[in-house]
Amino acid sequence: MLLNRLPVTLELVALAAVFITGLGLIAGMLASLNKGGWDRFILITVTAAGAIPPFVAAIALTALFAVQLGWFPSFGSGDEGPSRLWHLTLPALALGVTFIAFMARVTRSSMNEQLTREHVEVATSRGLTRSSVVFRHVLRNALGPILTVSGVLIAGLLVSSAIVEQTFGLTGIGQLLVQSIDRLDFAVVQAIVMIVVTAFVLANTVVDLIQPLIDPRIAAGTESR
Numbered sequence: 001m002l003l004n005r006l007p008v009t010l011e012l013v014a015l016a017a018v019f020i021t022g023l024g025l026i027a028g029m030l031a032s033l034n035k036g037g038w039d040r041f042i043l044i045t046v047t048a049a050g051a052i053p054p055f056v057a058a059i060a061l062t063a064l065f066a067v068q069l070g071w072f073p074s075f076g077s078g079d080e081g082p083s084r085l086w087h088l089t090l091p092a093l094a095l096g097v098t099f100i101a102f103m104a105r106v107t108r109s110s111m112n113e114q115l116t117r118e119h120v121e122v123a124t125s126r127g128l129t130r131s132s133v134v135f136r137h138v139l140r141n142a143l144g145p146i147l148t149v150s151g152v153l154i155a156g157l158l159v160s161s162a163i164v165e166q167t168f169g170l171t172g173i174g175q176l177l178v179q180s181i182d183r184l185d186f187a188v189v190q191a192i193v194m195i196v197v198t199a200f201v202l203a204n205t206v207v208d209l210i211q212p213l214i215d216p217r218i219a220a221g222t223e224s225r
Helices: 002-033 037-050 054-068 082-115 118-125 130-168 173-182 186-214 216-220
Strands: none
Touching: 002 037, 002 082, 002 130, 002 173, 002 186, 037 082, 054 082, 054 130, 082 130, 118 130, 130 173, 130 186, 173 186
16 A cells, blocks of 8 residues: 555655755855845745645645646646656645745855854955855855755655645545545554654764865864864
8 A cells, every 4th residue: 555655755755855955055155145235135035935834835836836827737746757747736835835934034044154264255356256165165165964864854755744634635645644534544654654753863964974074174073063
């Protein structure tokens, strides 16, 4: 039962993770690198977006892009391939809107901290281009907290997927979880909880393995605290 439904949930979470990583990083970087009006506008926007529950985002996205504009389907998970991707676009956005805001704030805060470091000022004084300084010296060193947060978000996506799947009629383990709770099917509920816990552990393990590759100071034990 779980194996039949798990692919839909994994694809939904993966697509939501793409939106979170892409939009969250871009918004955070733009806010950090453009002080003043842009920074305040992005910060207010992501703060407002972070306060939107997934089910409210699902209703709003469906009303606009499915009902009024007719760009995306509003129900079902579709067939394999492009149809599945098309059906999961709105659910993935609804699932990720809160996490996009969270990722943007973490990225902004981490990059702001790195921009004040001495090695960034030295790189700038040596005449390196702005893009080189940002990507080689600022963003790379700011990825540590971002990766740590990403590991925690995986479990949050799996838990929140139940609401989104129920709203959009997706045949994933989130919808199965809601149905199993209604039927008092505790065996299925326990199995789904174990999947979420396992995903959380695996995601944080992968983060711990990747961090030394991005910042060698962690592996050498010389990271400044």
